[in-house]
Amino acid sequence: MQEFSLPARYEVPPDASLAGLLDTNAERHPDAAVIGRRRGEVWEDVTATAFRAEVRAVAKGLIAQGVRPGERVGLMSRTRYEWTLLDFAIWAAGAVTVPVYETSSPEQVGWNLRDSGAVGVVVETGAHAAAVASMRGTLPRLTRVWCLSAPGEEGAVALLKAAGADVPDEELDAATAGLTADSPATIIYTSGTTGRPKGCVLSHRAFLAECGNIIAALGPLFRAGEASVLLFLPLAHVFGRVVGVATQMAPIRLGHVPDVRTLTDDLASFRPTIVLGVPRVFEKVYNAARAKAQEGGRGGVFDRAADTATAYSRALDTPRGPSPLLRLRHRVFDRLVYRKLRAALGGRATHAISGGAPLGERLGHFYRGIGLTVLEGYGLTESCAATTFNPWDAPRIGTVGLPLPGSSVRIAEDGEVLVRGEHLFSGYWNDEEATGRSLVGGWYRTGDVGSLDADGYLTITGRKKEILVTAGGKNVAPAVIEDRVRAHALVAECMVVGDGRPFVGALITLDDEFLPRWAADHGLSGLSREELLTHPLLRAAIQEAVDAGNAAVSRAESVRAFRILPGHFTEESGHLTPSMKLKRHVVAKDFATEIDELYR
Incomplete structure (x- = not known):
């Protein structure tokens, strides 16, 4: 039986909570731009102090509207500033966020809200509100629906701010003070093989251990005051959610993209230092660039440049490295092709992080060859996103990297990948039987099959579960x-x-x-x-x-x-x-x- 562990590089204090991250930022980095908010054609910076103040104002509104510590609040929206704002506000009020994909069917919306016992839900659009309304008869605990797109003072954020204007700071502080590291932070519903989604309970500890150890291990990529991330992944997915927390923990600047159709323009204007995505995104960038080159009569040049990039990356893994001739070809194609590709991704990023589905060696070597090293990782909702990831300075393309610091990976006799660590989920909501099947002796049974090499790098070779994962990272x-x-x-x-x-x-x-x-x-x-x-x-x-x-x-x-x-x-x-x-x-x-x- 193979097993590999790494010591923790971040220890979670027992009284820590995600809401406390904003207090720390406001004290240590009051003027740091923690969020870039799109206003028309420009990005306006939101400082740590300003973000904390707005989160507290919205949290007071939730309290004024009857939300109590430990209660669940649904959140259904595209990726936008208000999603992160409301997520932290729910935590500041001592409550638990239940994310709902904005593309969910009414049946899915109803199940998530009903099973979690949500007392309220924030939706983005009238269509979302209609989906909730169609299931309202099955949601006896749901008493409030707030809509982000409602006009003027009826919009969710404005309404909550107004409602909480008279709530004293002491009442809000008391709600937050009741949180511990082991308090539930969120219930994320995952697809099950039977079709009945299970509510995965992730604690404040899980997020803090996950993000704290990732930041410590990928330190140069999360340099406070310099680094930035543009988030277009759905925040209802654990990957996007962890990014939202990690940017506050570092802290680094975070931007949101609600519509991927504007992604190219947003990348050019925001200019992130880290690119995030699922394999399908990196595949699309490659295919679009190749198609554009072919339309311009330069398809042959692009293909030779791609072959050179791949060969160059593979040579980096050899003892002698790239040959002088290969280096020369690489420099030529850098001027002709690679710089333009990097510019399409904002022009500043040297590394990207990919998860949700296998990237494949072909794309991994191509991107490293053009000067954008894609660090592939592996994880599940139950492991609060990444449970392994490739080191920024020692990636091993074709693998999903080393275990998260403070965690262990074990390969069972039948090849199943087992993981253990503080970043694991607490269990499935109201489903002790499923929890008992998945968590055995502190080890989570992933349902995936893999192997560890002599240095502890994990390779996933198959899936025991029947759940499909599309190239876009969607579990089906x-x-x-x-x-x-x-x-x-x-x-x-x-x-x-x-x-x-x-x-x-x-x-x-x-x-x-x-x-x-x-x-x-x-x-x-x-x-x-x-x-x-x-x-x-x-x-x-x-x-x-x-x-x-x-x-x-x-x-x-x-x-x-x-x-x-x-x-x-x-x-x-x-x-x-x-x-x-x-x-x-x-x-x-x-x-x-x-x-x-x-x-x-």
């Missing part, structure tokens, strides 16, 4: 959609695919008993089975089944393309178990060509 529980699609009379089996892919797809087989009846009802009795499979009316009917499945999930989890297979999944074919469960790995292998065609 196949059963949710599959069960809905299979409910259609025409459908025999449905298998969702999309692990490491840009979007979710599906392989579908038809029910031979119902197909003739359906054909007769639609005047298609004279067609053969093969002709029916490609008929527009049949595809439209299957699309209805897929739409029914998509209605239960967010847009990011929805099936974008499907393939109707001519055969069936059976026990005899090796695609089903005796209990009629899909052997996903066998189906994926046997129908690899059909799956690839979904993404062409």
Whole structure:
């Protein structure tokens, strides 16, 4: 059994809390710009003192509106300044944040708020408010809904500030003082293999241990007063959330991008020193640059530059390093290509951090070769984001790095990756059975398979769980959609695919008993089975089944393309178990060509 540990570089005080970070910043760095807030075409700096004051004003409003310490408050919005403001305000009031993806379906919104027992929720838009309203009858504890986009004084932030104007500082301080490092900070709902999301409880300790040790290990990248991060990842995801905390802990300047369509312009104007993303983002930057070069008749130059960057990066890992000729070619392409690519990412960043899904060696070497080292990490919601990450000065491309300082990684006899440390979750909300299965003797069973090399670098080689992770880092529980699609009379089996892919797809087989009846009802009795499979009316009917499945999930989890297979999944074919469960790995292998065609 392999195991590797690193000593902690940050110790969490027992009475520490996330709300206390703002007090520390206001005392030690009162004039430091901790946030850059977009106002029209310019970024306005928000100092540590100003941010703390606004957080306290909003927190008083929450108290005035009846939120009590320990109660849960939902937060449903795109990535924007107000998200971070409200998150810290909820903590300052002693309460617990329940993030909700802004793309969530009404059913998902209802489950998160109902299961957590949320007493209030802040939403961004009228559509979000309508989704909450549609589920209001199932939310007996929910008494307040605040909307960020409501006009003027009715907007959530303005309303809460006004409501809390008469709340004394002492009352707010008492709410915050009741927090300890082990108090719950948030409940993040994750997709489960059964389709029922589980509420992952992360304490203040988990965030502080995670962020404190990351900052200590990546010190040069988090240099206070110099470094900056532009956040466009969803704050409902633990990765984006940790970034929001780490920037306050360092402290460094944080910017928010609510619409990725403006990301290029925002990168150019904000000019971050650290680029964050999921593999799909880095893939898109590469593909867009290559397509632009091809349109301009310089595709050949770009491809040679990319090959040179990859070769240069690989040579850095050899004892002799790049040859003189390779260095010369690299300098030439730096002037012709690499500088422009770095400029598209703001021009100041030397490092990027990637998580949520595997990056792949090809992209890793390409980006390091152009002068932007992508530090890949690995983690889950249960480990408060990263549980391993590559050192800034000693990355090992193709691995997900070393354990977080203060944590341990163990490889079980069956290859499963187990992790332990202060950054782990406290358990699943109201689900002791699931907690007991996942946390055994202080070790969290990740469900992933991997190996450790002699130096402690972790490589993930597969997944035990059925949950898919798209190239964009979105966790997808196949059963949710599959069960809905299979409910259609025409459908025999449905298998969702999309692990490491840009979007979710599906392989579908038809029910031979119902197909003739359906054909007769639609005047298609004279067609053969093969002709029916490609008929527009049949595809439209299957699309209805897929739409029914998509209605239960967010847009990011929805099936974008499907393939109707001519055969069936059976026990005899090796695609089903005796209990009629899909052997996903066998189906994926046997129908690899059909799956690839979904993404062409």
